[in-house]
Amino acid sequence: xxxxxxxxxxxxxxxxxxxxxxxxxxxxxxxxxxxxxxxxxxxxxxxxxxxxxxxxxxxxxxxxxxxxxxxxxxxxxxxxxxxxxxxxxxxxxxxxxxxxxxxxxxxxxxxxxxxxxxxxxxxxxxxxxxxxxxxxxxxxxxxxxxxxxxxxxxx
Numbered sequence: 001x002x003x004x005x006x007x008x009x010x011x012x013x014x015x016x017x018x019x020x021x022x023x024x025x026x027x028x029x030x031x032x033x034x035x036x037x038x039x040x041x042x043x044x045x046x047x048x049x050x051x052x053x054x055x056x057x058x059x060x061x062x063x064x065x066x067x068x069x070x071x072x073x074x075x076x077x078x079x080x081x082x083x084x085x086x087x088x089x090x091x092x093x094x095x096x097x098x099x100x101x102x103x104x105x106x107x108x109x110x111x112x113x114x115x116x117x118x119x120x121x122x123x124x125x126x127x128x129x130x131x132x133x134x135x136x137x138x139x140x141x142x143x144x145x146x147x148x149x150x151x152x153x154x155x
Contacts, residue, residue, distance in 0.1 A: 033094055034073070045107075046120040048098065053114035054091040060116060064106055069098040071116070103128075 036050040052073060061072045075091045107119040
């Protein structure tokens with residue numbers, strides 16, 4: 001399925017990134033490991049929760065570059081004390097990428113009970129917030145009078 005955005009571009013300015021975002025959408029056959037939730041906590045606050053059982057904080061790296069949040073997990077090779085008869089907790093390396101909207105910033109992250117919580121916040125710069133523009137009116141004394149025009153002609 002191909003979408004035609006040309007009608008949108010006739011009346012919208014600055015949405016050039018939309019095509020890049022659509023191209024970056026992962027396909028459905030991509031791995032779903034590790035599972036995650038995205039919550040909207042308020043109008044400007046979001047939380048990403050990722051299940052990372054078996055990972056320590058030192059095993060997880062988070063970076064933000066060009067509106068993309070990348071979370072990478074690499075388990076350090078630990079030798080178990082006994083023989084593992086069944087391994088049901090996946091401890092394989094992973095990389096998850098999340099496209100962030102403009103002005104989204106990572107506000108913090110915590111790891112507790114095998115869940116990685118990432119706080120995200122939309123921070124709109126003052127220059128981009130709506131502002132009221134005052135409209136000035138001309139003063140009535142600015143209009144030339146007949147006496148001023150006749151004085152200019154006599155000179």
